[in-house]
Amino acid sequence: MSLLQHTHLNGERLLIDPWNHGTGIMRAVLARFTNLDVAHVGSLIAIIGAAPAGCRLLRSAWHGAYSWIRQFFVASVTVPGGDPVNSNLVKWLVFHKPRHHRAFTGRTEMGRGDATDRAASLKKTRRSVQYAPHWDSRWFFHNGRLFVATRDNFSSSAISDPAYDGVGGEQITISCFGWSIKPIQKLIEVAREFADRQTQYFVIIYGRDRYGMTWQPKTRKPIRLLDTVHFNDTIKHELLNDIRKYLDSRTQRRYQSRSMPYRRGYLFYGPPGSGKTSLTTALAGEFGLDLYEVKIPSIASDSDLEQMFQEIPPQCIILLEDIDAVWIERTSRSRSPDRRSERSSGSDRENNKANCTLSGLLNVLDGVGSQEGRIVIMTTNKPELLDPALVRPGRVDMKVFLGNITPASAEQMFVRMFSPDELAGSSTIPGSIQQHGVPVDLDETRSLASNFAKAIPDNVFTPSQLQGFFQLHLDSAHDAANGIASWVEKEMTRQADGGFEFLENGVAKRM
Ligand SMILES: Nc1ncnc2c1ncn2[C@@H]1O[C@H](COP(=O)(O)OP(=O)(O)OP(=O)(O)O)[C@@H](O)[C@H]1O
Numbered sequence: 302m303s304l305l306q307h308t309h310l311n312g313e314r315l316l317i318d319p320w321n322h323g324t325g326i327m328r329a330v331l332a333r334f335t336n337l338d339v340a341h342v343g344s345l346i347a348i349i350g351a352a353p354a355g356c357r358l359l360r361s362a363w364h365g366a367y368s369w370i371r372q373f374f375v376a377s378v379t380v381p382g383g384d385p386v387n388s389n390l391v392k393w394l395v396f397h398k399p400r401h402h403r404a405f406t407g408r409t410e411m412g413r414g415d416a417t418d419r420a421a422s423l424k425k426t427r428r429s430v431q432y433a434p435h436w437d438s439r440w441f442f443h444n445g446r447l448f449v450a451t452r453d454n455f456s457s458s459a460i461s462d463p464a465y466d467g468v469g470g471e472q473i474t475i476s477c478f479g480w481s482i483k484p485i486q487k488l489i490e491v492a493r494e495f496a497d498r499q500t501q502y503f504v505i506i507y508g509r510d511r512y513g514m515t516w517q518p519k520t521r522k523p524i525r526l527l528d529t530v531h532f533n534d535t536i537k538h539e540l541l542n543d544i545r546k547y548l549d550s551r552t553q554r555r556y557q558s559r560s561m562p563y564r565r566g567y568l569f570y571g572p573p574g575s576g577k578t579s580l581t582t583a584l585a586g587e588f589g590l591d592l593y594e595v596k597i598p599s600i601a602s603d604s605d606l607e608q609m610f611q612e613i614p615p616q617c618i619i620l621l622e623d624i625d626a627v628w629i630e631r632t633s634r635s636r637s638p639d640r641r642s643e644r645s646s647g648s649d650r651e652n653n654k655a656n657c658t659l660s661g662l663l664n665v666l667d668g669v670g671s672q673e674g675r676i677v678i679m680t681t682n683k684p685e686l687l688d689p690a691l692v693r694p695g696r697v698d699m700k701v702f703l704g705n706i707t708p709a710s711a712e713q714m715f716v717r718m719f720s721p722d723e724l725a726g727s728s729t730i731p732g733s734i735q736q737h738g739v740p741v742d743l744d745e746t747r748s749l750a751s752n753f754a755k756a757i758p759d760n761v762f763t764p765s766q767l768q769g770f771f772q773l774h775l776d777s778a779h780d781a782a783n784g785i786a787s788w789v790e791k792e793m794t795r796q797a798d799g800g801f802e803f804l805e806n807g808v809a810k811r812m
Pocket residue numbers: 529530531532571572573574575576577578579580681682703764765766768
């Protein structure tokens with residue numbers, strides 16, 4: 302085959318050099334349809350091809366320069382993934398995200414669920430998806446200073462943590478120019494205050510993690526107003542005044558100047574379902590305190606108990622629930638065989654057997670090593686079973702009885718359940734609500750409540766029993782007021798029989 306070939310294109314004779322690999326044809330095609338020269342196109346392709354390599358070079362040069370700058374001119378603070386400060390920082394950064402952010406992370410919501418997605422929140426198996434801005438590193442200005450936040454890879458251990466609420470989970474490093482970390486510390490404080498403001502409508506309840514190693518936020522409950530816990534008003538005011546006085550900073554100084562230990566203990570006692578736990582949560586909300594739940598049966602030893610108490614911060618409420626179920630009065634145990642048999646009966650008490658000792662608890666409550674400034678609340682259904690040492694003044698400073706419901710409290714509860722203010726969110730007519738098509742205003746609700754209360758016998762039902770009745774009639778105040786007399790009669794017969802009612806083929810039977 303000849304080295305030179307000739308071809309005809311557009312009537313012209315073109316000489317093609319085989320070493321040009323046919324660029325002549327391309328040149329001719331380009332010349333025909335555009336004004337571009339093939340040499341320019343080649344340069345363009347070469348530039349595009351070299352661009353990634355150029356980018357890589359620039360990036361590695363930038364990394365080199367940045368790590369050199371970081372080493373000598375940048376201060377930084379690294380916050381581990383599971384730490385509460387990490388979640389505070391992420392919340393702050395997410396809130397102050399750039400307006401046109403387009404990269405998001407989608408995660409299954411771990412918290413209470415989106416209130417608007419009612420179907421999803423009712424189905425246990427289906428939760429809403431939460432979308433949070435995604436970033437690996439972010440530059441931002443705060444108070445005139447330039448900061449950069451960088452995140453490491455998401456740690457899967459965070460998602461298996463029961464306390465994980467879908468925020469944070471990756472280690473974050475905040476850096477800024479300068480040799481001092483003070484600006485970063487200030488930024489962290491701003492983020493913490495921001496997160497606190499977001500959670501001020503909730504009570505944060507802390508529990509030990511599943512390994513019993515650290516305190517973790519276990520759940521957050523919407524603040525329950527004290528008005529919604531019904532019991533003797535005089536005792537309620539005394540209790541509130543006592544706590545208010547104790548938390549006053551002047552009281553602390555007075556205690557310290559007189560060498561008195563600055564701590565306060567309360568015992569809430571009464572039948573099951575009388576509101577002991579509800580009152581504790583309401584008090585935590587009222588005074589803006591976190592709640593630390595101590596579950597004695599799950600503590601392995603006295604030293605673990607001591608460690609636990611040492612890690613609890615000074616201003617909080619410590620809740621020891623159903624304390625009678627764990628230990629029984631040491632002295633009367635040996636004295637009275639009858640009571641011993643009564644107490645030791647029931648698998649409940651066996652299951653609640655504690656591994657730590659009562660003297661271990663007495664020691665953490667007010668021993669030499671115990672911390673000051675806390676409120677300890679113990680609850681019990683059987684105060685008579687408690688060891689006198691546990692409830693002596695200094696450990697328990699005030700005993701609060703929560704009993705069965707009175708007609709006056711039942712009336713308050715009725716108004717709270719059906720008052721137009723409570724239900725305003727679902728009302729279409731201002732000042733009134735539609736219940737089964739019948740408008741009910743506050744005056745009418747009060748008059749129904751007064752008739753309702755007349756049907757309630759004093760000191761017979763627990764508030765939780767009455768709450769159960771209201772749950773059956775949430776749609777209609779009239780139905781609740783009309784149905785109470787027959788409910789009371791039925792419940793009293795049931796209580797007299799002491800039986801357990803169940804349904805069989807739609808017929809109520811008794812065991
Ligand atoms: N005094 C009360 N006022 C209003 N609601 C109450 C009251 N007592 C109980 N309830 C309602 O009854 C339910 C159970 O109350 P809670 O758990 O606080 O009772 P408890 O005394 O701690 O019971 P237990 O001794 O069994 O732990 C809650 O839903 C609460 O709303």
